[in-house]
Amino acid sequence: MSDVTDRRERLREKLVEVAEAAIAEGGLAAVKARPLAEAAGCAVGAIYNVFPDLDGLILAVNVRTLEALDQAMTEVGGRFPDDPERHLQALGAAYLGFAAAQTRRWRALFEHRLPEGYAVPDWYTDRLDTIFRHLRDPFAALFPDRPASERIEMARALFAGAHGIVALGLDGKLGAVDAPVIAARIRFLVRAVLAGA
Amino acid sequence: MSDVTDRRERLREKLVEVAEAAIAEGGLAAVKARPLAEAAGCAVGAIYNVFPDLDGLILAVNVRTLEALDQAMTEVGGRFPDDPERHLQALGAAYLGFAAAQTRRWRALFEHRLPEGYAVPDWYTDRLDTIFRHLRDPFAALFPDRPASERIEMARALFAGAHGIVALGLDGKLGAVDAPVIAARIRFLVRAVLAGA
DNA sequence: ATAGCCTCTTGAACGACGTTCAAGAGTGCG
DNA sequence: CGCACTCTTGAACGTCGTTCAAGAGGCTAT
Known part of the structure; x- marks a missing residue:
């Protein structure tokens, strides 16, 4: 029994590994049953x-990609314990850095659509929520007098906004641009949102 | 000759029409050769x-979808000739309104990826640019003293940011939300960007 | 040790997909 | 009326995700 479970678990691991490599190489379209089976x-x-x-x-x-992204954003977490704005700026830069370095893996997060009637598992939405939580503390430090619900909405707006800048920027739609330009747009957005709020 | 061209043109029109209906019904995945041929x-x-x-x-x-979106954004154009901020707010609301009402058609704009080595035609990028231009005049009115290049970058950042809010909002990733909440986030972003800039 | 059972594994097979192309239908011109 | 040429057709090809009958392999009870 435990032997079977091991085999199963090892195969699962191997398949995820191989599929991840396929996505990194050729995007979601490269996830095909026969090549995966051969590679695994x-x-x-x-x-x-x-x-x-x-x-x-x-x-x-x-x-897995979300976990890697979470790690990238966690790493900038402790660096600015008393400067929330710089913390948010660093988070934005980390998000862009991850998306630029792992474009196909990152893109798979949003490109992939579940078939009609396929429920998103809890462990997935939980992971997404974990990512988003990185913005919570800086916003709490910056706007301690505002209600938490309002802060959360501001954080969501900023996160989604930065995501949009990265998404359209890396797509090259809306004009091809390189990473420094995208970074500048994010910096502008973060600064403006904080200054305007 | 002109007869043949007519047939061809009519078939082209019919196919686009039928494909548009298929996308509106079932998304990009519903664009399949055999059903399209039957319907056309x-x-x-x-x-x-x-x-x-x-x-x-x-x-x-x-x-075609871009043309419809352009029209939706043009309609709000003349309504606030002397209030650029309200103009921008109206543009954001129009963008969300279009995306919410025509979700699958709008999503097809970003979901669709050309195969490797497929060049995006000029008439396509031109259309995209036309959409984006709606932001140019309000920004010029709001920040007449800044260089045009800076204004354009601000406009791009705001547009992409609003797009991100709509995209993540309608996806339901990052927590399911309805249109009024998304609209509030966009309003916040627009106001904050203008106040902070 | 071994027989029996049950689960896991296999790869051929199925239907649907995008795309192609030889053959047939249709059109215009001399 | 006949020729040449283009347009149209749908069967056929290779590939896709997915299934499933058949065989392999290990666990348990005797």
């Missing part, structure tokens, strides 16, 4: 013993 | 006489 050293059917379908596998890869 | 009353192969592939057809649909 199993039969095509074996994938479906471990994941319900390829969407489930992609979800598992994406949650 | 032609053979599957006929699609490829008019478009290089389905991506070309989707591009044609998307440029």
Whole structure:
């Protein structure tokens, strides 16, 4: 029994690893059953013993990406304990840095759509929430007198705004731009939001 | 000759129309050769006489969507000739309104990725630029003393930021929300950016 | 030790997809 | 009326995600 569980767990791990490499190499479109099976050293059917379908596998890869993103944002966390604005600026830069360095993995987070009627698992939304929480403390420090709900809305607006700048910037839609320009836009947005709030 | 051109043009029109309906109904995933051919009353192969592939057809649909979006943003244009901030607020509301009302068509604009090495046509980027230009005049009125390049960057940051709020909001990622909450975030972002700039 | 059971694994098979292309239909011109 | 040429057709091809009958392999009870 534990032997079987081990095999299963190892295969799961291997598949996520291989799928992650495929995404990093060729985006979501590169997640294909037969090549994955070959790279993982199993039969095509074996994938479906471990994941319900390829969407489930992609979800598992994406949650890993979220963990990596969370780590990148955690690393800038302790650096500005008494300067919330610089902290937020650093978070913005970290977000852009991650997206620019791991563009295809990061893009898979938003490009991937669950099929109709596929419920997003809790462990996924929880992860997303964890990412977002990095903004909570700086906003609390900056606006201690405002109600928490208002601060949360401001934080969401800023996060989504920065995300939009990165998304459109890296897409090259709205004119091709390079990372420094995108970084400047984020800095402007953060500063403006804090100054205007 | 003109007869043939007419047939061709009519088929093209019909296909775009049918593909647009398919996207509005079931998103990009619903753009499939055989159903489209059936709905348009032609053979599957006929699609490829008019478009290089389905991506070309989707591009044609998307440029139509951009035209509709442009129209929605143009309509709010003349309403606040002497209040640039309200003009910008109205543009943000119009963008959200369009995206909320035509979610699948709007989403197709960003969800669709050209295959590797497929160049985005000029008539497409031109259209995108036209959309963005709506922000130019209000920013020029608000910050007449700043260099135009700086104003453009501010406008791009605000546009992308608002887009991010709409995108994450309608996705339901980062917590499910309804349109009024998204609208409030955009209002906050616009006000903050203008106040902070 | 071994027989029996049950789960895991396999890869051929299925239907649907985008795209192609040989063959047929249709059109305009001499 | 016949020729040449283009447009149109849908069967066919390769690939996709997914399924499932059949075989392999290990665990338990005797």
